[in-house]
Amino acid sequence: MEIKEFIKHGLVRLPPGFRFHPTDEELVVQYLKRKALSCPLPAAIIPEIDLQKYNPWDLPGGSGEDRYFFYLRERNFEKKKKMTTNSGYWKPSGKTQPVLGSRNNELVGAKQVLVFYKGKPPHGSRTLWVLHEYSLSDHGLINSSTQSLVASRKDWVVCRIFAKRRSTKLRRRFARFQESYEYQATCSSSSPSCITDLSDEESINGEEATSSDYIV
Template identity: 50%
Template structure:
């Protein structure tokens, strides 16, 4: 029996002031390896749940925090090796290359981390969301060093450890979209100076490209009437 058990009704409940922030190596060596070989865990802090039976927002725990689960991988086909990652509302899609988790003592690959993104709908036309999952698995490595090929790395056991979190959106993209809608009005004043006004604030680093490079005002004749130019002047 594990010495510490902080899981209540499938949710992690730590004492006040404690935070569970393990590294990749700690998740593989201290938790997943013990789970695969049925050894005592450092603490019963990670619940067991089939993550693909739930949408990410329906999994137990605080949606604003990282959540950790032990899960069993299910095959997509009876005689195949592909993993079933389909939920009721969408599916998890792998992205990027797997990260190798290397033993610091023997310099062997003992685990790997796979990154996945959740899509709503059915593949391959689903819509991408901000939900991310890191899936950790223990592997068999037949090669002597960490430079072994992917063909020599196979998952050991059916247990995986999943870290699921909601990726925070960057506000910079929204600001760039607003800047694209800026409209410039240029007025030729009596003193021959340019006065530029905009309907929305424009940052100094991202000004309207068609308004840059204005150095002088050309008039049809001296002392002519004031002219108002709507839009941005191009040269």
């Protein structure tokens, strides 16, 4: 079976039953390092893309799946700290984490978590879209065979993008809010007292919810 059968919109479509789920080390060493040094990749499964031209929900890939992309980062990215799209921006969340090799526990790269915000900075609204950006570390790369390649390598990063699921607690609160809303709408015309009774019961339970809790 030819690999071309699984290629669509620049993505390799794996056969049924196969999942691409690499570790942080595998992403950095087996894919990103090879990409940056122009070496052959283990598989042509991660496409190149300009992330600033796409909102996360418009990116190619299956619904509910982690999506992986190579992105050529701007040289002045460290000064900007934000990556913008036409509907919002990616904002770093938390500190950069080291990616360590499994053999000698050596530093091979770094991992930065970013969250997508709708709107213009700094007043955008946080969404559930998350990006893990992996970058290379020069430590351990420079040797007699790769020194010249490292000096000329481009600033490639590899990204894993996914939509974070709402917590179980939040889903339950939303379900209770929805049931409460439907109950009020049903009985408001026939029994004015039922809304008051429901509000009193929610106040006793200490779990009164509002629609603003569920805005993404």
